[in-house]
Amino acid sequence: MTDPVRLDLSRRAVLGAAGLTAGAGALGALSDDAAGAPGLQGRLPREVDVVVVGAGISGLVAARDVRRGGRSVLVVEARDRVGGRVLNHRLTTKGATIEAGGAFIGPTQGHIARLARELDVPTFLEHTEGNSVYVSQTTGRLEYSGTVPPDPTILPDAALLLQQIDSYAAEIAVDAPWTHPRAREWDTLSLRDWIRGTAVLNPEGVANLIECWTQPGFGADPRELSFLFVLWYVACSGDERTVGTFSRNSDTAGGAQERRFVGGSQLIPLRLARRLGDAVALDAAVRRVEQRDGRVRVHTSRGVVSARRVVVAAPPPRVLGIDFSPGLPDRRRALLRHLHMGRLMKCDAVYPTPFWRADGLNGFGLSDTGAARAVFDNCPRDGEPGVLLAFVGGDTWREFGRLSRDRRRRAVLEGFAEMFGPRALRPVEYTEHDWTEERWTGGGPTAIHRPDGSLVRFGPAVRRPFGRVHWAGTETSTYWSGYMDGAVRAGERAALEVLDLLR
Numbered sequence: 496m497t498d499p500v501r502l503d504l505s506r507r508a509v510l511g512a513a514g515l516t517a518g519a520g521a522l523g524a525l526s527d528d529a530a531g532a533p534g535l536q537g538r539l540p541r542e543v544d545v546v547v548v549g550a551g552i553s554g555l556v557a558a559r560d561v562r563r564g565g566r567s568v569l570v571v572e573a574r575d576r577v578g579g580r581v582l583n584h585r586l587t588t589k590g591a592t593i594e595a596g597g598a599f600i601g602p603t604q605g606h607i608a609r610l611a612r613e614l615d616v617p618t619f620l621e622h623t624e625g626n627s628v629y630v631s632q633t634t635g636r637l638e639y640s641g642t643v644p645p646d647p648t649i650l651p652d653a654a655l656l657l658q659q660i661d662s663y664a665a666e667i668a669v670d671a672p673w674t675h676p677r678a679r680e681w682d683t684l685s686l687r688d689w690i691r692g693t694a695v696l697n698p699e700g701v702a703n704l705i706e707c708w709t710q711p712g713f714g715a716d717p718r719e720l721s722f723l724f725v726l727w728y729v730a731c732s733g734d735e736r737t738v739g740t741f742s743r744n745s746d747t748a749g750g751a752q753e754r755r756f757v758g759g760s761q762l763i764p765l766r767l768a769r770r771l772g773d774a775v776a777l778d779a780a781v782r783r784v785e786q787r788d789g790r791v792r793v794h795t796s797r798g799v800v801s802a803r804r805v806v807v808a809a810p811p812p813r814v815l816g817i818d819f820s821p822g823l824p825d826r827r828r829a830l831l832r833h834l835h836m837g838r839l840m841k842c843d844a845v846y847p848t849p850f851w852r853a854d855g856l857n858g859f860g861l862s863d864t865g866a867a868r869a870v871f872d873n874c875p876r877d878g879e880p881g882v883l884l885a886f887v888g889g890d891t892w893r894e895f896g897r898l899s900r901d902r903r904r905r906a907v908l909e910g911f912a913e914m915f916g917p918r919a920l921r922p923v924e925y926t927e928h929d930w931t932e933e934r935w936t937g938g939g940p941t942a943i944h945r946p947d948g949s950l951v952r953f954g955p956a957v958r959r960p961f962g963r964v965h966w967a968g969t970e971t972s973t974y975w976s977g978y979m980d981g982a983v984r985a986g987e988r989a990a991l992e993v994l995d996l997l998r
């Protein structure tokens with residue numbers, strides 16, 4: 496399979512060569528949302544009220560709200576497409592659409608849900624009928640239901656740890672985790688060391704199981720994660736009325752993986768961008784942001800725009816690639832240096848039908864070894880074709896992400912076969928997307944704090960504006976940070992901030 500980004504590129508190139516990209520009308524009439532809106536052609540405007548850096552969900556929402564507030568806005572996006580970490584992928588099989596990046600939503604993610612309704616993008620429930628599968632060296636292959644596999648060597652510790660995580664998380668202020676009395680201690684303790692010091696029966700076994708959550712959830716292993724950061728992340732997985740819990744964060748039923756979008760999550764940024772029309776400029780990477788004489792000059796690869804306020808909605812580590820004048824405050828720079836994008840790829844195998852469902856399995860699987868540690872049923876709504884998805888993250892990415900595509904494919908399919916039987920070895924199509932290779936993202940699903948004390952030391956700068964520059968992006972959200980819902984919330988908050996100051 497061709498890389499989906501290149502596919503989009505070639506489609507644009509083909510349309511462009513045929514003289515069809517002159518206006519949104521020509522492209523819109525020709526094709527569905529997947530081709531995207533071409534955005535602003537020609538020169539950038541010289542002046543707007545607000546420039547937004549980055550056309551991910553967060554930047555696009557900020558722009559929509561700024562415009563609704565009666566101010567002029569321009570989104571400048573480095574790539575030739577919108578959506579950032581949200582990207583649809585069209586399969587050859589039946590022309591079905593799956594997601595290469597962010598895909599799932601769940602209860603209490605009310606901001607992304609409202610936005611999707613506004614844009615007429617319906618959701619469907621993740622298939623949960625039937626049993627999940629657990630494969631481990633101690634138990635062999637087990638079928639089970641519920642959150643935690645019934646491995647007798649792990650279950651007691653897992654129950655203890657998850658209960659402890661939930662009760663600590665309930666004490667964390669989502670807008671100021673650094674104020675917890677034990678913040679310093681927990682921010683220099685890794686999740687792994689906390690597990691080692693807390694589990695009674697089988698610390699290694701339970702740490703291994705928790706990897707199956709942290710590798711897809713953070714693109715990282717327990718030893719890489721600040722315990723305070725993890726507690727904050729769990730606390731964030733709720734809303735103003737609902738306390739976040741481990742299962743709200745991790746479950747397909749009642750949790751963050753409860754639903755997906757019909758037609759793929761990228762329909763959301765694509766439709767937002769279409770509505771913004773000429774207020775989105777693609778292929779416009781921001782290189783320099785200059786604050787002088789009461790204005791901000793944003794230098795992009797397509798020219799310079801002058802604005803009264805700027806909202807930066809790029810992934811935190813990418814912001815370090817922008818030359819700020821005057822330079823960023825020390826604390827902001829230190830914060831950005833201490834936020835690391837996770838290592839994550841998605842690997843999907845496609846079958847004529849979801850054969851595992853007929854065997855009474857829901858397609859969800861966990862394994863303590865191999866390339867397929869956390870597996871989901873990733874079929875489109877009507878269940879055709881059958882699609883199995885493996886998240887390859889953290890140390891599993893370090894082991895398998897660097898192999899040749901063929902060797903990785905084989906390892907992923909072997910993992911699927913251990914869970915769902917030998918039919919899994921013969922897909923009709925296989926596709927994968929490695930986010931660590933994406934220049935304008937750098938990894939995924941989100942930026943993490945390592946156990947280096949940086950969340951306590953530099954975290955308080957996370958939403959603090961720098962002169963006329965404001966910060967959006969999912970990493971700045973106080974609820975569902977790291978998720979699409981957090982991206983929406985952060986965009987809404989940043990728009991309110993600038994509108995207030997522009998009055």
Ligand SMILES: Cc1cc2nc3c(=O)[nH]c(=O)nc-3n(C[C@H](O)[C@H](O)[C@H](O)COP(=O)(O)OP(=O)(O)OC[C@H]3O[C@@H](n4cnc5c(N)ncnc54)[C@H](O)[C@@H]3O)c2cc1C
Nearest residue numbers: 549551552553573579580597598599781939940969977979
């Ligand atoms: C594999 C994977 C799986 C995920 N699964 C889920 C999931 O199931 N559910 C969920 O809710 N979330 C999931 N996420 C996370 C979710 O996708 C993100 O939280 C969300 O999309 C982030 O949106 P954002 O707008 O904050 O940032 P981004 O989407 O990263 O957007 C930032 C934009 O800034 C642009 N940019 C960067 N630098 C510059 C520059 N210098 N100049 C101009 N533009 C620039 C980028 O090109 C990008 O378009 C997943 C992510 C990945 C990678």
Ligand SMILES: [Mg+2]
Nearest residue numbers: 703706716890
């Ligand atoms: Mg391990």
